[in-house]
Amino acid sequence: MYYARGVPSDRERKDRLIQTRVPRDLEATLKSEARRRRVTVSHLIRNVLEDAFDLVDGVVADVDRLVSDSVTLARNVGENARRLADPARSRSGEDHADLADVYAWNEVVLQRATACSSCSAKMARGERGFVGLSDDPGRRRAWLCSSCIVALGGAPREEEA
Numbered sequence: 001m002y003y004a005r006g007v008p009s010d011r012e013r014k015d016r017l018i019q020t021r022v023p024r025d026l027e028a029t030l031k032s033e034a035r036r037r038r039v040t041v042s043h044l045i046r047n048v049l050e051d052a053f054d055l056v057d058g059v060v061a062d063v064d065r066l067v068s069d070s071v072t073l074a075r076n077v078g079e080n081a082r083r084l085a086d087p088a089r090s091r092s093g094e095d096h097a098d099l100a101d102v103y104a105w106n107e108v109v110l111q112r113a114t115a116c117s118s119c120s121a122k123m124a125r126g127e128r129g130f131v132g133l134s135d136d137p138g139r140r141r142a143w144l145c146s147s148c149i150v151a152l153g154g155a156p157r158e159e160e161a
């Protein structure tokens with residue numbers, strides 16, 4: 001896979017075309033989900049792939065986890081496909097209500113704005129946040145803000161001077 005993540009005008013110029021065959025029912029699912037989200041099928045597929053690879057980006061510093069992350073990545077790609085097939089599931093706000101599936105939190109710098117799964121505080125691009133590592137690949141990605149990590153008993157790492 002090769003394309004630059006940049007501003008849209010750059011992206012237009014640098015994007016590469018990748019073609020792939022998909023089963024008929026997946027095509028129908030992609031088309032209906034794209035309609036629902038009011039994006040093109042191409043855009044939807046790109047978003048799903050970016051989500052899947054961002055998961056790896058978030059933990060890539062942890063070398064010991066690389067192998068298991070590859071397995072997790074494969075599971076998450078499958079999960080994203082299942083979520084597309086069942087849009088109600090991706091809208092479920094209760095997905096991480098108890099965070100019981102999260103076995104660890106990994107500190108990362110956010111590329112995209114998101115919200116804390118615990119207190120719903122907005123988390124901005126460029127901010128430090130904590131991404132949940134889940135036992136259950138069926139769950140959506142969980143986030144914790146710095147305040148919630150402190151509440152959990154974990155002190156955020158000091159910034160290196």
Ligand SMILES: [Zn+2]
Nearest residue numbers: 116119145148
């Ligand atoms: Zn929070």
